[in-house]
Structure formats: structure tokens, C-alpha cells
Amino acid sequence: MFKKSCALMLFILLLIPVSLAVAQPLSQRVVYYQISVRLDTDQKMLYGNEVVSFLNSSENPLPELYLHLYWNAFRNDKSYYIQKSPGVGRRLKRLDGWGWVDIKSFRILDGPDLMEQLEIDNTVLKVTLPEPLQPQQTIKLSIEFENKIPKGAVRAGYIRDNYFFSQWFPKMAVYLDGEWKAFQYHPHCEFFADFGVYDVEMTLPVDFVVGSSGMPVEERDNRDGTKTLHFHGEDIHDFTWTADPDYGIARDRYQDTEIILLYQPHHADQVNRHLHAVKAALEYFHHWIAPFPFPRITVVDPPYGGVSGGMEYPMLITAGTSWAIDKLIPGVLMPELVTIHEFGHEYWYGIVANNEFEEAWLDEGITSYSEIKIIEATYGPALKWNGMKMFDRVASRLSYLTTPRRDPIYTKSWEFYDGTSYSGMVYAKAALVLLTLENLLGEETMNRIMRTYYERYKFTHPKTEDFIAVVNEVTGRDMSWYFDQVIYGTGAVDYAIASLSSKEDEEEEGVYLSKVRVERLGEVVIPVQILVSFDNGEQERELWDGKKRWKEFTYRKNARLLSAEVDPQHKIWLDKDFINNSRTMEYQSRGVNRLAAKLLFWWQSVLHVLASFS
Amino acid sequence: MSMWKSFGKGNCQTRRYWQVLLIIFLFNLVVALLLTFPFWNILGESVGYSLAGKEIASELNMKYLTDFFINEQPSLTASYPMPLLLGVGIIYLLLNTFFAGGAIGLFHREERFTLESFFRESGRWFWRFLRLLLISLVFIAVIFLINSLWKGIAGSALEESAHEPLIFWMKIIRYAGIGFFLLFINMVFDYAKITAVVSDERRMIRTALRSFGFVFSHPGRTMGLYYMVAIVGAILLALYLSVSYWVLPATIIVLTLIWQQLYSVARVWVRLLFFSSQMALYKTIVPAKR
Numbered sequence: 001m002f003k004k005s006c007a008l009m010l011f012i013l014l015l016i017p018v019s020l021a022v023a024q025p026l027s028q029r030v031v032y033y034q035i036s037v038r039l040d041t042d043q044k045m046l047y048g049n050e051v052v053s054f055l056n057s058s059e060n061p062l063p064e065l066y067l068h069l070y071w072n073a074f075r076n077d078k079s080y081y082i083q084k085s086p087g088v089g090r091r092l093k094r095l096d097g098w099g100w101v102d103i104k105s106f107r108i109l110d111g112p113d114l115m116e117q118l119e120i121d122n123t124v125l126k127v128t129l130p131e132p133l134q135p136q137q138t139i140k141l142s143i144e145f146e147n148k149i150p151k152g153a154v155r156a157g158y159i160r161d162n163y164f165f166s167q168w169f170p171k172m173a174v175y176l177d178g179e180w181k182a183f184q185y186h187p188h189c190e191f192f193a194d195f196g197v198y199d200v201e202m203t204l205p206v207d208f209v210v211g212s213s214g215m216p217v218e219e220r221d222n223r224d225g226t227k228t229l230h231f232h233g234e235d236i237h238d239f240t241w242t243a244d245p246d247y248g249i250a251r252d253r254y255q256d257t258e259i260i261l262l263y264q265p266h267h268a269d270q271v272n273r274h275l276h277a278v279k280a281a282l283e284y285f286h287h288w289i290a291p292f293p294f295p296r297i298t299v300v301d302p303p304y305g306g307v308s309g310g311m312e313y314p315m316l317i318t319a320g321t322s323w324a325i326d327k328l329i330p331g332v333l334m335p336e337l338v339t340i341h342e343f344g345h346e347y348w349y350g351i352v353a354n355n356e357f358e359e360a361w362l363d364e365g366i367t368s369y370s371e372i373k374i375i376e377a378t379y380g381p382a383l384k385w386n387g388m389k390m391f392d393r394v395a396s397r398l399s400y401l402t403t404p405r406r407d408p409i410y411t412k413s414w415e416f417y418d419g420t421s422y423s424g425m426v427y428a429k430a431a432l433v434l435l436t437l438e439n440l441l442g443e444e445t446m447n448r449i450m451r452t453y454y455e456r457y458k459f460t461h462p463k464t465e466d467f468i469a470v471v472n473e474v475t476g477r478d479m480s481w482y483f484d485q486v487i488y489g490t491g492a493v494d495y496a497i498a499s500l501s502s503k504e505d506e507e508e509e510g511v512y513l514s515k516v517r518v519e520r521l522g523e524v525v526i527p528v529q530i531l532v533s534f535d536n537g538e539q540e541r542e543l544w545d546g547k548k549r550w551k552e553f554t555y556r557k558n559a560r561l562l563s564a565e566v567d568p569q570h571k572i573w574l575d576k577d578f579i580n581n582s583r584t585m586e587y588q589s590r591g592v593n594r595l596a597a598k599l600l601f602w603w604q605s606v607l608h609v610l611a612s613f614s
Numbered sequence: 615m616s617m618w619k620s621f622g623k624g625n626c627q628t629r630r631y632w633q634v635l636l637i638i639f640l641f642n643l644v645v646a647l648l649l650t651f652p653f654w655n656i657l658g659e660s661v662g663y664s665l666a667g668k669e670i671a672s673e674l675n676m677k678y679l680t681d682f683f684i685n686e687q688p689s690l691t692a693s694y695p696m697p698l699l700l701g702v703g704i705i706y707l708l709l710n711t712f713f714a715g716g717a718i719g720l721f722h723r724e725e726r727f728t729l730e731s732f733f734r735e736s737g738r739w740f741w742r743f744l745r746l747l748l749i750s751l752v753f754i755a756v757i758f759l760i761n762s763l764w765k766g767i768a769g770s771a772l773e774e775s776a777h778e779p780l781i782f783w784m785k786i787i788r789y790a791g792i793g794f795f796l797l798f799i800n801m802v803f804d805y806a807k808i809t810a811v812v813s814d815e816r817r818m819i820r821t822a823l824r825s826f827g828f829v830f831s832h833p834g835r836t837m838g839l840y841y842m843v844a845i846v847g848a849i850l851l852a853l854y855l856s857v858s859y860w861v862l863p864a865t866i867i868v869l870t871l872i873w874q875q876l877y878s879v880a881r882v883w884v885r886l887l888f889f890s891s892q893m894a895l896y897k898t899i900v901p902a903k904r
């Protein structure tokens with residue numbers, strides 16, 4: 001008996017560290033959601049019960065709590081979201097697709113009813129607690145909600161039999177730096193939430209195929225034409241699911257990660273393109289940053305005419321393609337670009353979870369940078385058509401150059417001038433800032449920066465200054481001068497060769513006096529290289545700190561100057577004009593005439609078409 | 615006379631009046647050159663003295679094209695203001711209407727070509743052709759009106775459909791429909807012009823309506839001939855494209871330029887071939903009143 005209990009004790013003692021190691025959560029689990037929800041496909045309704053535990057991980061007592069009710073953005077045309085995006089309002093009106101969240105009951109679990117204490121302002125719910133929630137204390141709220149599922153809204157809703165549920169449940173806002181990050185849902189804004197655990201049970205008609213965040217735990221047939229699925233997710237900060245009876249399912253695997261693709265029947269011939277793209281991304285991140293920490297990634301190919309495409313959620317991403325593009329222009333990497341971009345977010349949003357409301361560049365910019373690297377390494381150009389090639393980074397550059405300097409990258413999402421400036425900055429310019437940084441520091445150093453940033457901030461909420469601190473630490477130098485200009489500033493980056501001259505010395509035959517003038521046309525100062533070429537094949541490389549507005553280099557050589565180029569390797573992708581980076585002594589008539597001949601023929605063709613009406 | 619014979623006759627006439635072809639071709643070239651000139655200038659100033667210009671000579675680098683079009687956008691829009699483009703378009707259309715009179719007039723009279731005879735015929739038919747042009751624009755507007763109605767109806771009917779290929783093919787059918795009816799109107803008004811000249815008609819609305827009647831009473835031969843010429847045009851286009859992509863070296867601009875101009879000549883030739891062969895057919899069917 002004694003022996004037996006001793007052995008048992010020993011066994012338990014041995015087990016404790018093992019189980020602790022196994023159970024060691026990846027994140028500080030601030031929230032724990034238990035939700036059961038029923039989908040009514042006839043009424044287009046969701047009926048939900050939610051118990052959410054919230055840990056006050058701050059140092060302040062919290063007299064009130066904030067929750068997001070995102071679907072109220074689509075309640076009517078008076079919502080903040082629709083005011084900022086009337087086009088969505090017109091669509092919802094045309095389709096009669098308004099959707100919302102109604103709170104039916106709200107109480108502390110096994111405690112007082114708080115319905116009277118709620119203040120709901122469109123997409124933000126504020127609840128005043130009977131007594132403040134003390135630091136390190138946990139509160140459990142029990143909420144009953146009814147959602148009308150929108151049609152033609154943004155990111156969520158239904159079309160035909162396809163349902164996509166993102167931001168569908170009353171979701172705790174984040175309390176950070178002494179304030180609640182509970183902002184109204186704005187068309188430019190994405191999301192921000194605390195890490196935690198989700199147990200979600202959904203009841204829906206039996207014939208529906210479901211994709212979801214988390215992992216499946218159980219599936220039961222309710223023998224009334226419905227089934228109930230239970231999913232469990234750990235160390236995630238959102239929970240999204242989709243259901244459609246017509247989804248095709250394809251499975252694949254990369255190392256420990258299971259890949260599930262839910263595709264549209266008409267896209268069956270593009271299944272491999274999707275799977276290849278996810279695997280390429282998983283593999284790239286595995287070697288570049290770290291192995292994917294979740295056991296599964298679900299990729300959803302959205303339905304035709306749907307609104308859920310091109311979005312990221314923990315353990316679930318939505319891609320996007322079309323039946324025709326594959327046949328008409330096979331050279332466009334349509335499903336690949338979006339799949340790889342959204343997968344990138346699994347790291348830069350899903351794991352390293354910055355505040356997307358206020359510092360969107362940290363997820364969108366870093367993800368766009370990752371996307372460019374993976375696409376170029378895996379596929380080369382993103383578009384091959386008619387003998388022309390377009391690289392992903394050139395596409396980003398195009399987006400950046402359309403509005404290069406209306407807002408700094410570091411701007412709250414809803415404070416951007418417009419959607420073009422928002423995407424031009426947080427996606428495109430931010431990606432080019434990182435590509436330029438990589439070129440300035442070298443790829444190896446940049447990889448160390450990205451790895452350190454990930455390791456240090458995985459499963460937390462880093463900020464811009466945290467990223468910059470990592471850069472400074474890894475490089476061992478203060479790089480603030482760079483970020484101050486390109487992240488916090490709106491100055492233009494533009495270096496140019498202002499003038500060239502090369503004259504034979506009057507006293508010495510065959511000896512030329514050459515002058516190269518470099519100019520900084522933009523406000524941003526970045527040290528640059530200059531390459532000067534002579535007609536005997538000789539080249540001179542110069543370095544210029546760019547601090548003054550211009551600098552002149554002079555040479556006395558037995559050769560005539562041919563050309564000069566500032567930043568000859570095009571390291572500075574932020575430079576707004578690569579054409580003026582170089583200057584040649586000779587007029588490049590062939591290039592000019594070639595393009596002009598193309599345009600001439602284009603005009604001739606337009607005129608011929610016009611003449612056929614006469 | 616059959617379609618084939620009309621085609622043959624048309625071909626002979628077009629070659630006989632090669633001077634007409636030359637005038638129309640040169641006019642097209644001159645207007646296109648004028649339109650290209652500002653671009654050429656801006657391009658020269660932008661990439662002329664740069665390594666980008668050197669690279670563009672052998673490869674159309676998207677990086678430079680992006681930079682050029684974005685950074686030079688102010689000067690490009692200043693050089694090509696909308697009113698100017700519209701004005702050039704209208705003048706071009708009017709002058710081509712004028713030349714069409716010369717071409718059809720000469721094809722009808724079979725007079726020896728002189729500049730005097732060409733311009734006399736051009737002037738003689740211009741007002742009538744201009745009225746026909748305006749009437750044809752009404753028909754073209756109707757086609758686009760029907761298109762947008764159809765688009766709206768099909769759009770709402772298919773909104774709930776998940777059948778992507780079906781939606782795609784419906785769109786293709788719609789575009790093909792627009793194309794077909796535009797060509798049809800084009801053909802009917804070719805006959806209207808021919809009727810105006812051959813029968814010396816003065817009332818153009820009546821002439822246009824009669825041309826519809828003419829085409830409807832001889833659908834096989836009129837459409838057969840029209841598509842025969844159209845196919846010749848398509849073959850020439852295919853030939854032009856194949857040679858430019860697979861045969862011509864991109865770096866030798868002179869060859870590209872010559873090949874482009876040969877194709878431009880071919881396009882004018884096809885346009886004149888429409889007039890001459892359709893006139894031959896018309897004259898076979900409708901006895902001439904001279």
C-alpha cells in the first residue's frame with residue numbers, strides 16, 4: 001500500500017513538470033471565450049450564448065469594460081462605418097442586407113444583471129461594473145446575443161448558401177497603456193484583441209461544410225437536420241468560421257501543420273495553385289522566422305460575388321481568385337499573391353499582434369514585405385504578360401508613388417487622408433521602407449532583425465518603437481534617423497544626377513576633366529553610393545552622406561566620362577524617381593525612339609478605329 | 615456577280631486607286647505623329663540622358679515605365695488636354711468622312727485619279743456623308759443603350775448565381791453581341807454611302823433606311839462579303855502580331871517602324887476594300903441609273 005502510494009506520488013511528481021511544460025501557454029491568456037451559437041439559415045440569424053472571462057492584466061482597477069459589436073456597423077446608414085463608406089451603405093440598401101448584433105442579456109456569470117449598465121454606441125459597448133475589476137482579477141460575463149447576418153457588407157455575412165462569420169460575437173476590447181482601445185469600426189480599420197482560449201460550439205444544418213479557427217474537438221448529429229461542431233483554439237486572439245454546403249475540401253501538410261483548403265467547385269482546377277502557395281509560405285517562414293506554431297491553417301476560397309476575400313484571421317485566411325483569370329491571363333499570380341499575403345499575417349498579426357487600429361503598418365507593411373520576398377523567391381515576377389514582367393515590389397512602388405506623401409506611415413488608420421493614402425502608406429511604402437532597410441543593412445542582418453522581433457514579441461502586442469529598438473539592438477547602431485524620416489515623416493526621397501561634363505584638357509591631349517554633380521531633391525537624407533563610368537571601362541565608386549543638397553565630384557583621367565548613377569543598385573526603393581538617378585553623356589535615342597514608335601503606332605491604331613465610323 | 619467576283623473587283627479597284635490609299639494613310643500618319651510629338655519630347659527630356667533610356671532600348675522595364683508615367687503625369691496631362699484630344703478626334707472623323715466621299719466617288723465613276731478629281735468627289739459627297747455619320751451615331755447610341763439595359767437585367771438575374779463560368783460566358787456573349795451589331799451598322803452605312811453616290815440620293819434618312827432594307831433582302835451576299843473582307847483584315851492583323859512578336863528584333867527600331875507602317879497601309883487598304891467590293895456587289899444587285 002505504502003509502496004504503491006509512494007510509487008504513485010513519485011509518478012505524479014515526475015508528471016508535474018512534464019504537464020507544466022506541455023501546458024505552458026504560448027501567450028498570456030487574457031480572455032477565455034465559451035460560445036455556443038446556432039445558425040438559422042432561413043431567418044439569416046445567429047443566436048449565441050457567450051461566457052467570456054477577462055483578466056485585468058493591467059496595473060489599474062477597471063471601473064468599466066468595453067466590448068466591440070462590429071456588426072452594428074451594418075445596422076443602418078447612420079452608422080459610423082456607413083457614414084465613412086456610403087458605397088457599402090448603398091449596396092446593403094439595394095440588397096436589403098443590413099445586419100447587426102442585439103444584446104439580449106448581459107450579466108456577470110452567477111451574478112448581477114448588467115443590462116441597465118450598458119451604453120451601446122454603435123459598434124462599441126461600454127459596461128459599468130458594480131465595482132471596479134482589480135488588477136490580476138478575472139471577471140466572467142455571460143452574454144446572450146442575436147445577430148442578423150448582413151448581406152453585401154464587408155468581410156462578414158452571407159451570399160447564397162455561403163456564410164462567413166468574422167467579428168461576429170461580442171468581443172472584449174484591449175486595455176493597453178492605461179486606456180481602452182475601443183474605437184468605432186472604420187472602413188480603413190482592422191482589428192485588435194487580446195490572446196486567449198476559445199471554445200466554440202456551432203449548430204447548423206447537417207449538410208454544411210465548416211472551416212474555422214482552432215481545432216475540431218467533436219461533431220454530433222442532433223438528429224433534427226442539424227449538427228453541432230465544437231472547436232477549441234488556444235493562444236489566438238480572434239475566432240472566425242465559415243459554412244457552405246458546396247465547399248470542396250482539399251488537404252495537404254507541411255511538417256507539423258495541416259493545410260485545409262475550402263474551395264469553390266468552379267475553382268477545382270486551381271486547388272494546387274492555392275496549396276502550393278501556402279506550402280511555399282509555410283516553408284519560407286519556417287526557415288526565415290520560425291516554424292508555424294499552430295497545428296492547422298485553413299484557407300478559404302471565397303464565393304463569387306462575396307465580400308470575405310483577402311483577409312486574415314488566426315488559423316484561417318481567405319484568398320481570392322476567379323474562374324476566368326486563370327484562363328485569360330495565366331501569368332497573373334492571382335490566388336498566390338493573396339494567399340501568401342494573408343498567410344504572412346498569421347505571423348504578423350496572428351502571432352506578433354500589434355494594434356491594427358493605430359499602427360497598421362506593423363502588420364500590413366511587414367506582411368507586404370514578407371509577401372514580396374516569398375513571391376519573388378518562389379515565382380519570380382508577379383505578372384508575366386505579353387513579354388512584360390511586373391515584380392511584386394514594382395507593384396508596391398506604383399501604389400506608393402500614387403500618393404507618396406500625404407500622410408506619414410505612422411498614422412491612426414482612420415486619420416489617413418483617404419483609402420489610397422492608407423494603403424499606399426501602410427502596405428506599399430512600409431514594405432519599401434523594409435526592402436530599403438534590408439538593402440542598406442544586408443539581408444543577413446535584416447533576417448536577424450525579423451527573427452529577433454518575432455521571438456521577442458510573439459504572442460504580445462508590440463509597437464513601432466519596439467520594432468525600431470530591435471533594429472537598433474541587432475545592428476548595434478542608432479537607426480532612428482532612418483525611421484524618423486520614413487515612418488514618422490512625409491518627406492520625399494529623391495536623389496538625382498544633376499549634371500555631367502567631360503572636357504579635354506587644353507594643355508594635355510587625351511586627358512579629360514570630368515565633373516559629376518549629385519543632387520538631393522527630396523527632404524529625406526540617406527547615404528548613397530555613386531557609380532561613375534568612363535569610356536575606357538574604368539569605374540569610380542563614391543559614397544555621399546547626402547546631408548547637403550548637392551555635391552560635386554571631379555576627375556582627371558585619360559578617359560572621357562560616360563555616365564554617372566546615384567544608388568546604382570537601386571537599393572533605395574523609396575526613391576520616387578529612378579530615372580533621374582542616372583545621367584549619360586550621350587542622348588539615348590534608341591530607347592526614346594523605341595517607346596515613341598510604340599506610341600505612334602498606338603495613336604495610328606486608335607485613329608484607324610475612329611475612321612471606321614466615318 | 616457573286617461575292618467572290620465583287621471581292622475581286624474591289625481588290626482591282628483599290629489597287630488602281632492606290633493614290634487614295636496613300637492619301638488616307640499619310641493623313642493618319644501625320645495626325646498620329648502630331649499626337650506623338652509631345653510625348654516624344656517629354657520622354658526625351660525624362661529618359662533621354664539616362665541609363666533608363668539605355669535600358670528601355672532593349673527591355674521595357676516596368677520600374678522605369680512606372681516612374682515615367684507617374685512622375686511625368688503633370689506634363690503629360692498638360693500636353694494632352696481632353697478638349698484637344700476631342701477636337702483632334704472630331705476633325706479626324708470629319709476629314710475621313712470627306713476622304714470616304716472621294717474614294718467612293720472615284721470607285722463609282724472609275725475616273726482616272728487626279729488630286730482634282732479626288733477632292734471634287736470628296737467635296738461633292740461630304741454633306742451627305744456627314745448626315746449619314748450623324749444618323750449612324752444614333753444607331754450606335756441605341757446599341758450601347760440596349761447593352762446597358764441588358765447588362766442591368768442580366769446582372770440582377772445572375773446576382774444570385776454562383777455559376778461563374780456561365781456569368782463569364784454571358785459577358786462574352788454580350789461583348790460579341792455589341793461587336794456584331796457595331797459591325798452590322800458599319801456595313802449598313804457603307805451601303806448607305808454607296809447608295810447615296812450610285813443613285814445620287816439626297817435624302818439621307820431615307821437612304822439609310824433603304825440600306826437596311828437592302829441588307830435585309832440580301833443577307834447572305836452582303837454579310838458574306840463583309841465578313842470575307844473582315845477575315846482578310848483579321849489575317850493581316852494576326853500576321854502583323856506574329857511577325858512583331860516572334861520575328862522582329864526589338865532593338866532594331868527602324869524595322870519595327872517599317873513593319874508598323876506596312877500594317878497601317880494594310881488597314882487602310884482593308885477599309886477601301888470594304889467600300890470597293892461592296893460597291894461592286896451593290897451594282898450587281900441594283901441596276902445602275904446613270
Ligand SMILES: [Zn+2]
Pocket residue numbers: 341342345363364367
Ligand atoms: Zn494584409
